[in-house]
Amino acid sequence: MNNTSLIPAPLALPADLLSRDQRAVWHPFTPLSDSHKSVPLTGGKGCYLHTADGREILDCIGSWWVNLHGHSNEHIARAIYEQALRLEHVIFAGFTHEPAVRLAERLLEILPDNQSKIFYSDNGSTAVEVGLKMAFQYWHNQGISKPKIAALDGSYHGDTFGAMAVGDRGPFTAAYHSYLFEVEFLPFPDSASVESVLQSFKRLAESGEIAAFIYEPLVQGAAGMRMYAAEVLEALLQIARANHILCIADEVMTGFGRTGMLFASESCATKPDIMCLSKGITGGALPLGVTSCTEAVIAAYRSSDLMKTFFHGHSFTANPLACAAANASLDMLLREACTLNRYRIAERHREFAARIETHPAVLNVRCAGVILAAEIRTNSTTSYFNEVRNSLYDYFLSRNMLIRPLGNVIYLLPPSLFHKKT
Numbered sequence: 348m349n350n351t352s353l354i355p356a357p358l359a360l361p362a363d364l365l366s367r368d369q370r371a372v373w374h375p376f377t378p379l380s381d382s383h384k385s386v387p388l389t390g391g392k393g394c395y396l397h398t399a400d401g402r403e404i405l406d407c408i409g410s411w412w413v414n415l416h417g418h419s420n421e422h423i424a425r426a427i428y429e430q431a432l433r434l435e436h437v438i439f440a441g442f443t444h445e446p447a448v449r450l451a452e453r454l455l456e457i458l459p460d461n462q463s464k465i466f467y468s469d470n471g472s473t474a475v476e477v478g479l480k481m482a483f484q485y486w487h488n489q490g491i492s493k494p495k496i497a498a499l500d501g502s503y504h505g506d507t508f509g510a511m512a513v514g515d516r517g518p519f520t521a522a523y524h525s526y527l528f529e530v531e532f533l534p535f536p537d538s539a540s541v542e543s544v545l546q547s548f549k550r551l552a553e554s555g556e557i558a559a560f561i562y563e564p565l566v567q568g569a570a571g572m573r574m575y576a577a578e579v580l581e582a583l584l585q586i587a588r589a590n591h592i593l594c595i596a597d598e599v600m601t602g603f604g605r606t607g608m609l610f611a612s613e614s615c616a617t618k619p620d621i622m623c624l625s626k627g628i629t630g631g632a633l634p635l636g637v638t639s640c641t642e643a644v645i646a647a648y649r650s651s652d653l654m655k656t657f658f659h660g661h662s663f664t665a666n667p668l669a670c671a672a673a674n675a676s677l678d679m680l681l682r683e684a685c686t687l688n689r690y691r692i693a694e695r696h697r698e699f700a701a702r703i704e705t706h707p708a709v710l711n712v713r714c715a716g717v718i719l720a721a722e723i724r725t726n727s728t729t730s731y732f733n734e735v736r737n738s739l740y741d742y743f744l745s746r747n748m749l750i751r752p753l754g755n756v757i758y759l760l761p762p763s764l765f766h767k768k769t
C-alpha cells in the first residue's frame with residue numbers, strides 16, 4: 348500500500364460549524380449554556396491538536412487519558428485501514444477472528460501471570476460492569492450468597508449504573524442515588540488513616556457479606572489523581588484474599604504504562620482476580636474494553652449447567668478494528684523506545700515537582716510514572732467544583748495547552764512521546 352494515499356488532505360471547516368454544533372450536539376460533562384463553546388478542530392498530529400483558527404494545542408492530558416502514541420498515529424491508522432478491508436465486524440458469539448485472539452494472547456503475556464482469560468466489551472464502564480457481574484455470578488454459580496461490594500471513598504469506575512454504584516456518591520451521581528445498589532465504602536487511606544482503614548476493612552471482610560473489592564490501584568484518577576502507596580494496597584488485598592473476597596483492579600486509567608509499570612497491579616505481590624482495562628488499550632484510537640480474570644473465576648462458570656453461562660455481551664464485542672488498533676498500539680508500547688520515553692517523562696515530572704513543591708500556591712504535588720498532579724491553594728476546599736478550575740482551564744487553553752484541572756488539581760498525563768516542537 349502506498350503511504351501517502353493514507354494521509355487525507357487538510358480539511359477546510361465550514362464557518363458555521365460551531366453554531367451547528369451548539370444546535371445539534373449535546374457534549375459530555377458540559378453544561379448546556381451558551382458560554383460553553385467547543386473548540387472546532389481540523390485535525391491532530393503527535394502531541395498537538397490543530398484548531399480551525401490555525402492554533403496548535405499541546406494535548407497534556409492524552410485526550411481524557413486515552414492517548415498513548417500521539418494523535419493520528421500512522422501505525423495504528425494503517426492497522427485499522429487494513430483490518431477494515433478484511434473484516435470490519437462480526438458477531439462474537441459463535442465466531443472468532445485473528446485480531447481478537449492475538450490481542451488476548453498478547454495481553455495475557457503482559458498482565459500479571461495469574462490472569463488466564465480475556466472478555467471483550469466496549470469501554471471502561473462496560474469493562475467494570477463485566478467485572479462486577481463476573482464477580483457476583485462467580486458466587487451465585489457456587490450457591491454462595493455475598494450481597495455486597497466494597498470500594499474506596501473517592502473512587503471512579505465509570506458512568507453506567509453498576510459502575511456508578513461502586514463509585515463515589517457525589518454531585519455527579521446525586522440524581523441516581525436511590526437507584527444504586529448498596530456498597531460499603533472505606534475511607535481513602537491517607538498516611539494518617541491507614542491503620543484505621545485497614546481495621547475497618549478487616550471487620551467488614553470478616554462479615555462474609557462482601558463478594559468483591561473494587562479499586563483503582565495506586566492512583567484514583569477522577570478523584571484528582573489521588574495517590575496511595577503500594578504497601579497500603581497490598582495490605583488491603585491481603586485482607587480481601589484472606590476473607591475470600593474477589594479483588595477487582597480497575598486499571599482503566601492506570602493500565603498500559605501510566606504509573607511507570609505496564610500495570611499498577613505489578614506493584615503488589617497479591618494479584619487481582621479480575622482486571623478492567625480500556626482507555627489506553629487502543630492507543631486512544633478506538634473504544635475497546637477488556638475484563639480479564641483468573642482460572643479460579645473461570646472454574647465457577649465451566650459447567651454442563653447452561654444456567655452457569657455468563658450471559659453478557661455487546662453488539663460490538665471484540666470489534667476487529669478496535670482489536671487491530673490495540674495490537675498496533677501494543678507493538679509500539681512494548682518497544683524499548685516507548686518505555687524510555689515514559690522514564691524520561693517521569694524523570695521530568697519529578698524534576699518539575701521538586702521545583703514547584705515549595706511554591707506558595709502549591710498545596711501538594713505528587714507523581715506516579717507519567718502522571719503529575721499539583722493541588723493549588725485556594726480559599727475554598729479541594730473539590731471538582733472549585734471555581735479556580737474554570738479560570739485555570741481557560742488560562743492554559745489561551746496559551747495553547749489542553750490541561751483540564753479536576754477542581755483545584757492540575758494534572759498532566761501526556762502521551763508517551765518525548766519530542767520537542769519543531
Ligand SMILES: *Cc1c(COP(=O)(O)O)cnc(C)c1O
Pocket residue numbers: 470471472473475503504505506563568569597598599600601625626
Ligand atoms: C475513565 C474511567 C472509567 C470509565 O471508562 P469509560 O471508557 O469512560 O466508560 C472507569 N474506571 C476508571 C478508573 C476510569 O478512569
